Amino acid sequence: MESPTYPEEIDNPTVPAGAQRSPRQPLGEAERILSVVAGGLLAGLGVRRGGALGWAAGLTGAVLITRGLSGMAPVRRALRASPLEDQEARRRGWKSAAAVSWAVTIDRPRQELYAFWRDFSNLPAIMENVENVEVIDETHSAWSVKGPAGVSFTWNARVTEDIPGQRIAWTSDENARVRNTGWVEFRDAPHDRGTEVRALILYEPPAGQAGRAVAKLLHREPGVQMRRDLRRFKQLMEAGEIPVNQPQRSVNG
Amino acid sequence: MRALVWHGKKDVRVETMPDPRIVKPRDAILKVTSTAICGSDLHLYDGYIPTMKAGDILGHEFMGEVVELGAEVKNLKVGDRVVVPFTISCGRCFFCKNDFWSLCDNSNTEDGAEIASTLYGYTPSALFGYSHMLGGYAGGQAEYVRVPFADTGCMTVPDGLPDEKVLFLTDIFPTGYMAAENCDVKPGDTVAVWGCGPVGQFAVRSLFMLGAERVIVIDHHPRRLAMAAAAGAETLNFEETNVLDALREMTGGRGPDACLDAVGMEAHGLTPDNIMDRAKAALMLATDRPHALRQMILACRKGGTISIAGVYGGMLDKVPMGAAFNKGLTFKMGQTHVQRYLRPLLTRIENGDIDPSFIISHRLPLDAAADGYAMFAERQNDVTKVVLTP
Numbered sequence: 001m002e003s004p005t006y007p008e009e010i011d012n013p014t015v016p017a018g019a020q021r022s023p024r025q026p027l028g029e030a031e032r033i034l035s036v037v038a039g040g041l042l043a044g045l046g047v048r049r050g051g052a053l054g055w056a057a058g059l060t061g062a063v064l065i066t067r068g069l070s071g072m073a074p075v076r077r078a079l080r081a082s083p084l085e086d087q088e089a090r091r092r093g094w095k096s097a098a099a100v101s102w103a104v105t106i107d108r109p110r111q112e113l114y115a116f117w118r119d120f121s122n123l124p125a126i127m128e129n130v131e132n133v134e135v136i137d138e139t140h141s142a143w144s145v146k147g148p149a150g151v152s153f154t155w156n157a158r159v160t161e162d163i164p165g166q167r168i169a170w171t172s173d174e175n176a177r178v179r180n181t182g183w184v185e186f187r188d189a190p191h192d193r194g195t196e197v198r199a200l201i202l203y204e205p206p207a208g209q210a211g212r213a214v215a216k217l218l219h220r221e222p223g224v225q226m227r228r229d230l231r232r233f234k235q236l237m238e239a240g241e242i243p244v245n246q247p248q249r250s251v252n253g
Numbered sequence: 254m255r256a257l258v259w260h261g262k263k264d265v266r267v268e269t270m271p272d273p274r275i276v277k278p279r280d281a282i283l284k285v286t287s288t289a290i291c292g293s294d295l296h297l298y299d300g301y302i303p304t305m306k307a308g309d310i311l312g313h314e315f316m317g318e319v320v321e322l323g324a325e326v327k328n329l330k331v332g333d334r335v336v337v338p339f340t341i342s343c344g345r346c347f348f349c350k351n352d353f354w355s356l357c358d359n360s361n362t363e364d365g366a367e368i369a370s371t372l373y374g375y376t377p378s379a380l381f382g383y384s385h386m387l388g389g390y391a392g393g394q395a396e397y398v399r400v401p402f403a404d405t406g407c408m409t410v411p412d413g414l415p416d417e418k419v420l421f422l423t424d425i426f427p428t429g430y431m432a433a434e435n436c437d438v439k440p441g442d443t444v445a446v447w448g449c450g451p452v453g454q455f456a457v458r459s460l461f462m463l464g465a466e467r468v469i470v471i472d473h474h475p476r477r478l479a480m481a482a483a484a485g486a487e488t489l490n491f492e493e494t495n496v497l498d499a500l501r502e503m504t505g506g507r508g509p510d511a512c513l514d515a516v517g518m519e520a521h522g523l524t525p526d527n528i529m530d531r532a533k534a535a536l537m538l539a540t541d542r543p544h545a546l547r548q549m550i551l552a553c554r555k556g557g558t559i560s561i562a563g564v565y566g567g568m569l570d571k572v573p574m575g576a577a578f579n580k581g582l583t584f585k586m587g588q589t590h591v592q593r594y595l596r597p598l599l600t601r602i603e604n605g606d607i608d609p610s611f612i613i614s615h616r617l618p619l620d621a622a623a624d625g626y627a628m629f630a631e632r633q634n635d636v637t638k639v640v641l642t643p
Contacts, residue, residue, distance in 0.1 A: 107347055193347060228363050239343035239359040240325065241277045243379070243401055245389040 017200050018101030018223060022080035025073040032068045039064025079209050085202075094179060094204040098212050100223030101201075104230045107194035108237045110186045111165045116237070117184060118168060126232040126242070129225050147206075147215075153177045179204045180222075197233070199226055255643065256310045256395030257622040262300030263630075265623050270310060273391060273399035278325035281403030283317035283335065287416040288394050290314075290625055290639045291339075291424060292450045293517070293564050297383070298626050301518065302566060304368060304386040313339035313381040314423045315393025316416060319407070326404045335407035337400055338591030339424045341379040341388065344405030354378065355588035360402065361388050372567075377588060394622055396643040408595045411603070417610040418602055420640065421455070426609050427594035429455025429515070432562035433463055435585035436511035443467040443504050445552060446486070447545040448515035449477035451612050451638050452562050456513055457486045458607055469503060471496055471545075474634040480611075500552045508554035516545035517563025526571065543569045550576050561586035612638045619643040 027035065043061025046054045067073060081089070081096055089097035106113060116122050120133045120141050131152065134142040139159040147153045155176030161169035161183070169183035180203035187196045201222050205212040215221040235242045256270040273282055291314055296302050316336040319329055329335070341360040342349045348356035357378035361369060368386045369376035379401075382392015391398065400406050410419045429452045436444050444465050446453050449472035460468050461484065470481040471489045478488040489499050500509055526544055549559055550573050559582055577584070601607055614637040617625050625639040 105347070107345065107350070228367070231363060231366060234346075235343075235359045238345045239279075239402065240345070241279060243341075243343075243360055243362055243388075244276060245362050245365075245379075245385075245391070246276050246399075 016101040016103070016198075017082075017084055017099035017202070020082035020084050020099070022077050022082050025077045025080070027067070027071050027073055032071055035064050035068030037068075039066075039068060079213060081209055088202055089204075092179070092204075096205060096208050097202055098205045098209070098222070099200065099202050100221075100226055101199065102223070102226050102230055103196060103198040104234045105189045105193055105196050106234045106237050110188060110195045113195050113197060113233075113237060114165045114168070114186050116233075117186075118162070118164075126236060127225070127229045128232075129229075147178070155180075178206055197230065199230065201226060254396035255619055256391075257312060257619065257641075258307075259297060259305055259309045259311055260307045263298060263627075265298060265311065265626050267620050267622050270391075270395070272397050275321055275323050276399065277401060278323040279402050279404055280323040281319050281326055281329060281400045281407060282321040283315075283337070283393075283398050283400055283407075284320045285315050285317040285393050285396060285398055285643050286334075287317075287420050288312050288315035288619075288641050288643070289420060289423075290394070290622070290629055290641070292452065293383070294626070295630055296518065296564065296566075298630060302384045304365075304384045304389075306385060306389075309382065309384075309389070310391040310395055311382040312392035312394025312398075313383060314420065314425070315381075315398060316410070316420050316423060317393075317398070319403075320397070323403070328404050329407055329409070333407070333409050334412065335409050336419055336422045336595070337381075337393070337398075337406055337408075338427075338595065339381055339383075340588060340591050341381065341390065341401055342405050342592060343402050348378075349405070349592075352590060352593045354590040354592040356590075362390075365389055380588070394619065394641060396619070405592065408599070410599065414602065415610075417613060417640065418608060419599065421451075421609040421612065421638075422591075422595055422598055422602075424589065424591065425451045425612070425638075426455050426598055426607075427591045428452050428562055428589040429457075430459040430462075430594055430598060431587075431589050432456050432513050432515065432560045433459035433465075435558070435560035435562075436460065436463075436465075436513055437558050437583075437585075438463045438465045438511070440464060441466050442510040443469065444511045444513060445469045445471065445500055445509035445549070446481075446513040446515055447471045447549060448517075448563060449474065449481045450515060450633075453477075453513075453515035454480055454484070454612055454637070455609070456515055456562065457481050457484050460513075461485055462601070462606065469500065469509065471548075476634050477637065480637065496548060497552050504554070508552055508557065510554050511558040511560060512549035512553045514545055514549055514559070514561045514563045518543070518565050518567075530570070543572055547571070547573060550582065553580065553582055555580040556582070558583045558585060562589075564588075613640050615639045617641055 039061045042057050046058030046061055085097045085099050120135050123133055124130045129146045131144040142156050144152055144154045155172045157170045157172050159170050167185045171181040172179055180201055182201035184199040189196045203222055232242050254272050255267055257265055258268045259265050294311055319331050319333045340355040342354040342357040343359040346358040355378050360379040361376045365386050365388045366376040379388025379390055381390050433456050442465050444460050446456055449470050457468050468486040470486045471491055472478050473490055473492045482488050489496055619641045622641050629636045629639055
């Protein structure tokens with residue numbers, strides 16, 4: 001019989017969850033041969049045709065040949081979840097899970113950084129995708145976040161662990177549009193370097209692993225956002241401001 | 254205000270742009286009194302640097318008068334005359350605190366930092382007027398400029414010293430000096446310097462200040478070689494001389510103790526490797542042309558030091574790593590930590606040890622800046638430093 005309850009937080013893996021990869025995907029004999037043959041045909045056609053389409057065909061053909069000869073499927077691997085993600089998805093009954101993690105070192109005291117983070121109403125200042133955070137009580141808050149294609153996601157979250165100066169963990173309500181859970185940890189950095197801030201988010205990607213890849217390109221994927229948010233956190237805490245290059249436009253503006 | 258604006262490859266124009274304004278509490282606005290065109294501006298002009306956008310204001314060597322201050326800037330007042338390092342540094346991160354100002358964690362903007370960390374692993378500091386990957390900040394070849402983190406960025410200069418004597422504290426003098434320091438000069442050392450542009454010229458003079466016994470320079474522009482000779486360097490024209498053989502003999506068969514690269518990614522010369530580099534660059538198989546670097550690695554004495562000042566941005570191909578490894582070479586490099594050198598070098602100028610204005614070959618009004626770029630790119634024998642006055 002399966003246990004009806006499961007822990008509300010993920011065990012800390014030694015390897016950061018966001019850095020784990022899915023296993024290599026070796027191809028079967030038949031598929032390898034097929035890949036080389038198809039690639040050869042495509043490359044040949046591409047060379048003969050020339051022009052932009054010819055180049056595209058030629059390059060695709062070359063990729064297929066390499067794939068067949070090496071026996072590995074790198075694209076397929078990139079689109080698969082890591083074993084940790086598969087395991088967490090099973091535990092929670094999610095269709096799939098994406099784990100993203102990141103770390104920055106900030107030259108400020110641990111308590112100061114924890115205190116800033118613990119007051120969730122501070123977070124929109126460093127999280128560009130967060131439209132609003134409403135702090136309901138000590139453990140409950142309502143979040144509104146911009147997702148891919150400008151669609152807003154809202155959910156309620158509750159704090160599941162709160163160790164002052166060290167760790168804050170949360171989880172979203174079961175009926176959140178995008179179910180998520182995560183933690184942020186504050187640890188003394190070696191010697192005098194300040195504080196290591198580590199964060200992890202585990203979420204259920206709305207369009208599965210493929211959708212996740214697309215979202216990454218659009219910069220709306222939580223892992224990409226987390227990187228940017230932690231960079232802003234460091235800039236604000238150390239330098240006192242988040243720098244902008246006005247009046248010149250930004251790269252994306 | 255009038256400003257020098259980048260529009261594309263070999264297309265810069267002086268146009269009217271909006272005046273900068275205070276955006277963040279640590280900002281300052283300067284009225285620019287003098288500004289110069291840098292050799293690395295030519296990489297922008299030649300279209301080598303990615304993430305430029307039409308409408309970007311160029312210029313990272315500038316100085317001027319403070320006209321407006323953000324609320325948090327306590328160490329400056331309106332009316333102060335300041336020089337500004339070309340590197341933008343927050344002053345409070347691990348790198349700034351340890352004197353590695355061009356490695357500041359926090360000055361790059363988020364979009365630029367994303368690109369730079371993807372390309373390089375971690376982002377270096379932002380620079381003025383040098384692509385969006387490095388912050389996208391407007392540069393100072395303009396009438397006014399916004400200086401972020403001004404309390405870390407600006408150094409006041411005494412009224413007694415005219416602009417021309419102190420302007421080059423912003424970039425090329427510290428750059429040449431740091432590259433010279435990176436040679437780890439010991440008594441009796443001979444240092445070979447590739448490149449007699451402004452950075453090379455300051456490197457030569459800095460090397461003698463730091464106690465080098467002999468300095469040998471390599472270039473092909475006769476007037477630039479003569480300028481280096483005026484400081485006491487021995488000169489080699491690579492169009493006329495086999496550089497590796499000459500260096501070996503001139504150093505009694507040992508090779509130079511240190512080699513300094515003041516050339517960077519757009520090396521000249523019609524040697525097979527350089528032609529291959531140009532072909533590869535055209536096909537986008539490699540981005541930088543390290544011809545000088547290859548020579549330096551082969552020329553350097555065993556156990557010697559390679560000091561790299563001249564900018565690289567992307568990927569190198571066919572660099573003789575085997576030579577470097579088997580000879581036990583040390584490589585030192587990086588964008589200049591300008592803030593580290595501002596006061597010591599200002600003191601040298603005040604003492605009369607050096608008058609940096611020797612490097613100026615042309616003075617133009619800002620409105621003629623486009624001509625200045627064209628001239629600098631085309632006539633390198635005659636043009637060393639173009640100073641613009643808004």
